[in-house]
Amino acid sequence: MKYEVIDAVISPEEGRLDILSKAEVGKLLDTSQGGLYKVFRNCALAVLNCGSSIDDGKELLERYPSFAIRVVQEQRGIKLELKGAPAHAFVDGKMIKGIKEHLFAVLRDIIYVSDEIYKNPLFNLETSQGISDAVFHILRNANILRPMHNPNLVVCWGGHSISRKEYDYSKQVGHELGLRGLDICTGCGPGAMKGPMKGAAIGHSKQRIKQGQYLGISEPGIIAAESPNPIVNDLVIMPDIEKRLEAFVRTGHGIVVFPGGAGTAEEILYVLGILLHPDNEAMPFPLIFTGPDSAGEYFEQIDRFIAGTLGPKAQQRYRIIIGDPRQVAIEMEAGIRDVRAFRKSTGDAYYFNWMLRIDKVFQTPFAPTHQNMKNLALHKNQETHVLAANLRRMFSGIVAGNVKDEGIRAVEQYGHFEIQGDAGIMELMDALLASFVEQHRMKLPGKKYEPCYRIIQ
Known part of the structure; x- marks a missing residue:
């Protein structure tokens, strides 16, 4: 089947991107495996695929095999030349403005991470503090941190594949949050990532809030399966899933979790593993699991899984609210007031949670190879937060096998990931x-x- 494509040359909006050096342009023109071109091309194609019903990174790349993108440097700045781009990213031959902004955000972040993070001796990515510093600088470079604002950013997690009822419910929660002046941060994709942003946009409009933030945080491996939704007005591409997760918990002031699949389970285990650390015990961090009445059984199962793996202390760190969007917003707003008071008393920044202790086991990138998946320590004879980290890695591997290009190809080549551990956990x-x-x-x-x-029992 052939898909309609278009060729175009586009320029960034004024002030959206600094001029690139010849060396930076050279890296993006390098089509060899050693250059940045491949990751830039794949992320750009994902952004251009906004609104599509595809959630398979491999299928997306195969659907547009002739797609190419080239940076053209001129004396007055840069442009992007596109060949074989998805036609649905254009209206009457002109690229949709939001998609164009996302495209240049991808360019900005890939260049910055390559030049200013990985090749900068100031960032020691072998240390926990060095990784957190890198996360901060990537977000600051993207100009999404708001130092003069009181805490008001709610992270919303949930699945891209959800029912219409669950989507509408996530939109209702977003609407209630928006009416209370709260901004939204999600993984930027469809489903439970789009619903809260859409609802908040309507709530902000009713309250005449013109500077609402709809922040999307993604990474190169997942963006093809979860193309940025059109509500996102700030997009950041973190270099890997671990830095993406750290960006969520350090920039957000509270988290709402909607129903989802393996990716949502990964996010839940990540935040609970961090909150279980003794250094974070006294830190207020509002965490609410919510969905429509039909999602009650889903969250009961999630709760049972947490009880049977991480125990009652983990259960005490969240609240489950079913079928009540207004109550979710009221409790989240109250929780964020506690966050503000705590940050003020401790001198921590409102816009980046420096005091949150994140162990390196949660920051080290995990490659979901068959061997690594098989060797995960999924047993209770270890510290609870380490078990949470390993469970998080296991779900991350399943996400890779489900939707990421490299993960899908690995499963096709070598067969299923084998998961083994304590009988009770399995x-x-x-x-x-x-x-x-x-x-x-x-x-x-x-x-x-x-x-x-x-699963190996």
């Missing part, structure tokens, strides 16, 4: 993953899901 894992499959939470509707994993 039983809970099997039940949880089976429920995700049954409820069509692993992939968008319309495709039969073929598991990328096998």
Whole structure:
């Protein structure tokens, strides 16, 4: 099947991107494996795919094999030359403005991370503090930190493959948050990432809030499966999933979790693992799990899984609210007031949570190879936060096998990821993953899901 494509040359909006050096342009023109071109091309194609119903990174790349993008440097600045770009990114031959902004945000972040983070001796990425410094500088360079604002950023997590009822509910929650002047940060994709932003945009409009922030944080591996939704007005591409997760918890002032699949379970285990650290025990961090009445059983299963793996202390760090968007917003607003008071008393920044202790086990990039997945320590004979980190990695591997280009190809080549551990944990894992499959939470509707994993009892 052929898909309609278009060729175009586009310029950035004024003030959106600094002039690039010849060396930087050279790296993007380098089409070899050693250059930045491949990652830039793949992320750019994902951004141009906004609004599509595809959630398969491999399929997207195969759908537009002739797509190419080139940086053209002129004396007055730079332009991007596109060949074979998806036609739905254009209206009457002109690229949609929001998509154009996202495209140049991708260029900005890929150049910055390559030149100013990975090749800068000031950032020691072998240390926990060095990684946190890098996360801060990437966000600051993207100009999304708001130092003169009181805390008001709510991170919303949830699945890209959700029912219409769950989507509408996430939009209602976003609307209630927007009416209270709260901004939204999500993983930038469709489903439970788009709903809260859309609802908040309407709430902000009613309150005549013109500077509402709809922040999307992604990374190169996931962006093809979760193309930025059109509401996102600030987009940041972090270099990997671990830095993406750290960006969420350090910039956000509270988190709302909607129903989702393996990616949502990964996010839940990440934040709970961090909050279980003794250094974070006294830190207020509002965390609410919520969905419509039909999601009650889903969160009961999540709660059982957490109880059986991380224990009651982890359960005390969140509240489950079913079928009440207004109550979610009221409790989140109250929780953020506590966050403001705590930050003020401790002298921590409102716009970046420096005091939050994140162990390096949560920051070290995990490569979901078959061997690494098989060797994960999924047993209770270890510190609870380390178990949470390993469970997080396991779900991250399943996400890779479900939607990421490299993960899908690895499963096609070598077969299922094998997951093994304590019998009790494996039983809970099997039940949880089976429920995700049954409820069509692993992939968008319309495709039969073929598991990328096998639980070894």
